[in-house]
Amino acid sequence: MKQQILDKVQALLPELPLAQLAEAPKLEEHGDIAIPFFLLSKERKQSPVHIAKEYEEKLRGFQIPEIAKVEAAGPYLNIHISLSYKAKSVLENIAEKSKTHSSFYETATKQKILVEYPSPNNNKALHLGHVRNIFLGNSLSKILKKTGNTVFKVNLNNDRGIAICKSLLSYKLWGEGKTPESEKQKSDKFGTYYYTLFDKENKAHPELKLEEKAQELLRLWEAGDKETLDLWRRFIDWMLEGNKETYKNYKISFDKEYFESEIYKEGKEIVQKAFENKVQGFAKDESGAIFVDLEDKNLGKKFLLRSDGTALYMTQDLYLAYEKEKLFHPDKYVFIVGSEQEYHFHVLFELLSRIGFGGNEKNFHLSYGMIYLPEGRMKSREGNVVEADELLAEQKALAKENLKERNPNLSEEELEKRAQIIGYSSLAFFILKFNPRSDFVFNPKESLSFEGETGPYVQYTYARICSILRKAAYKEKAPDFTEYSDKELALINTLAKYKDALEEASEQYKISALAHYLVQLCKKFNELYQNEPILKAGEKRKQALLYLCSCTASIIKDALDLLDIEVLEEM
RNA sequence: GGCCUCGUAGUCUAGUCUGGAUAUGAUAUCAGCCUUCUAAGCUGAGGGUCGAGGGUUCGAAUCCCUCCGGGGUCGCCA
Numbered sequence: 296m297k298q299q300i301l302d303k304v305q306a307l308l309p310e311l312p313l314a315q316l317a318e319a320p321k322l323e324e325h326g327d328i329a330i331p332f333f334l335l336s337k338e339r340k341q342s343p344v345h346i347a348k349e350y351e352e353k354l355r356g357f358q359i360p361e362i363a364k365v366e367a368a369g370p371y372l373n374i375h376i377s378l379s380y381k382a383k384s385v386l387e388n389i390a391e392k393s394k395t396h397s398s399f400y401e402t403a404t405k406q407k408i409l410v411e412y413p414s415p416n417n418n419k420a421l422h423l424g425h426v427r428n429i430f431l432g433n434s435l436s437k438i439l440k441k442t443g444n445t446v447f448k449v450n451l452n453n454d455r456g457i458a459i460c461k462s463l464l465s466y467k468l469w470g471e472g473k474t475p476e477s478e479k480q481k482s483d484k485f486g487t488y489y490y491t492l493f494d495k496e497n498k499a500h501p502e503l504k505l506e507e508k509a510q511e512l513l514r515l516w517e518a519g520d521k522e523t524l525d526l527w528r529r530f531i532d533w534m535l536e537g538n539k540e541t542y543k544n545y546k547i548s549f550d551k552e553y554f555e556s557e558i559y560k561e562g563k564e565i566v567q568k569a570f571e572n573k574v575q576g577f578a579k580d581e582s583g584a585i586f587v588d589l590e591d592k593n594l595g596k597k598f599l600l601r602s603d604g605t606a607l608y609m610t611q612d613l614y615l616a617y618e619k620e621k622l623f624h625p626d627k628y629v630f631i632v633g634s635e636q637e638y639h640f641h642v643l644f645e646l647l648s649r650i651g652f653g654g655n656e657k658n659f660h661l662s663y664g665m666i667y668l669p670e671g672r673m674k675s676r677e678g679n680v681v682e683a684d685e686l687l688a689e690q691k692a693l694a695k696e697n698l699k700e701r702n703p704n705l706s707e708e709e710l711e712k713r714a715q716i717i718g719y720s721s722l723a724f725f726i727l728k729f730n731p732r733s734d735f736v737f738n739p740k741e742s743l744s745f746e747g748e749t750g751p752y753v754q755y756t757y758a759r760i761c762s763i764l765r766k767a768a769y770k771e772k773a774p775d776f777t778e779y780s781d782k783e784l785a786l787i788n789t790l791a792k793y794k795d796a797l798e799e800a801s802e803q804y805k806i807s808a809l810a811h812y813l814v815q816l817c818k819k820f821n822e823l824y825q826n827e828p829i830l831k832a833g834e835k836r837k838q839a840l841l842y843l844c845s846c847t848a849s850i851i852k853d854a855l856d857l858l859d860i861e862v863l864e865e866m
Numbered sequence: 867g868g869c870c871u872c873g874u875a876g877u878c879u880a881g882u883c884u885g886g887a888u889a890u891g892a893u894a895u896c897a898g899c900c901u902u903c904u905a906a907g908c909u910g911a912g913g914g915u916c917g918a919g920g921g922u923u924c925g926a927a928u929c930c931c932u933c934c935g936g937g938g939u940c941g942c943c944a
């Protein structure tokens with residue numbers, strides 16, 4: 296819309312480099328298009344205030360029907376688009392798109408994108424850190440898909456290694472043959488107990504040399520010792536089963552799951568071949584270990600094959616890259632992994648680039664910051680974590696309490712359903728509104744509220760709109776667009792910006808842009824709601840306002856869905 | 867120590883990539899608004915050396931340099 300008007304102006308004023316100058320003003324009162332004249336002022340040796348004044352007169356003379364007002368404000372020239380033209384153009388587009396369920400923004404590139412998450416260590420129940428990972432992954436996948444990409448989701452289970460062996464040892468020593476069934480516990484929670492128990496006993500009794508014994512168990516596991524493998528299989532199945540249940544609560548599904556235990560030895564050929572082909576930086580040291588020298592990239596030296604020829608973590612990741620390429624042929628890989636692994640991914644992408652596999656342009660590490668508790672960093676080993684299952688259950692319980700107070704006559708079934716949706720949204724929105732890079736402190740008592748910039752605030756706004764439409768028995772019909780007044784201007788302007796928010800979220804993987812947009816949109820609607828009794832307006836104006844309500848609801852629903860949050864028509 | 871990253875009101879946060887008009891909101895506090903479309907809402911007030919200093923520019927929270935502070939990471943671990 297703006298572009299069309301800009302084109303018109305450009306045709307009339309060919310001497311102005313509008314594409315370069317024009318910008319969107321920050322303040323509503325400055326209109327829709329602003330042209331600063333600082334640059335021209337230098338060229339023409341005239342004051343920008345003077346030039347702005349000159350063009351104000353010129354532009355007024357043209358009498359462009361879509362332009363309501365042209366105003367020189369100091370060194371700026373502000374252009375106001377006519378309200379009825381704007382309303383028609385913005386709202387009709389929304390109504391059309393929602394009717395056909397099409398996207399408000401489509402990417403030009405339309406890639407096949409593989410999103411890898413949450414890839415947990417399967418030696419413990421999932422906690423708040425994973426929750427952040429999962430929300431980011433779920434939402435990003437939806438956004439990328441909706442904007443025209445094909446998305447695959449894969450999960451790498453880290454189901455082997457020293458951490459698991461600590462749990463195994465602990466269970467062997469103190470488990471007394473108990474099982475999740477015998478203890479009536481969720482199976483991953485049962486397993487987590489033995490992991491933290493190891494740490495506790497290890498600290499209390501260094502004389503038991505538990506670390507060494509765990510190492511020994513790892514050696515047995517790698518040597519294929521049957522007893523160890525059987526015990527591991529039993530234990531890891533408990534963990535995987537428990538994780539799976541959590542995934543269900545958090546609505547994740549995968550196109551493919553990988554298991555480290557199945558691939559941890561792979562990748563030797565890739566490294567060997569790269570060495571033989573003298574790929575840049577690849578070298579062998581005197582003990583026969585192969586490493587790659589990345590000093591030129593400030594990444595140091597990275598070993599890829601031990602002197603005994605066995606693979607390392609990085610080697611396995613190279614192999615996995617090949618496997619994923621073979622199966623999916625994606626254009627782009629997105630890894631959703633905590634910021635503590637940034638170095639690892641810098642190295643991985645550099646290696647992939649050197650062996651001809653696409654570097655930074657094909658791979659992206661969506662890195663997110665740590666979550667701290669008021670008492671410090673979360674440490675699974677020590678058990679001071681907020682567990683994913685409990686977190687969701689608590690939010691739901693809180694929402695339920697709230698609902699009961701507001702609506703004592705709700706059936707238990709309806710209560711349950713609404714509490715589930717509201718609890719989930721408060722959690723998801725709380726996490727997604729942050730810039731993922733930033734660390735934050737999670738205070739369970741204070742962090743999650745239902746007021747202010749929250750999921751429930753957005754849902755509440757949606758429910759309010761639904762209530763109005765219900766009471767008016769609204770049937771969609773294009774209104775008389777001249778019925779709109781300045782009271783609705785802010786809301787209409789914000790609706791027009793949805794496309795930009797979605798574009799930012801999709802192209803720059805910036806989910807928080809969408810969350811912030813939603814808060815802004817709801818705020819504008821609530822302001823209107825408070826000042827304008829919609830159902831009491833005259834018939835024609837009411838029709839126009841209802842149409843606006845309906846469009847707003849469509850956008851809220853569309854954007855919430857991309858954050859993987861459901862809407863409620865009543866709250 | 868090297869590298870990465872963050873620093874914006876009591877607390878949390880947007881804006882930084884791509885410099886532009888009066889720095890965005892939330893929360894907490896205080897003062898108002900429910901016989902009127904759902905008060906999980908709205909209005910108003912107070913609260914800021916945008917970590918510090920220098921530079922570039924007509925113009926810097928934004929770009930460059932130095933420094934300070936927090937976090938991460940630097941293994942033939944995963």
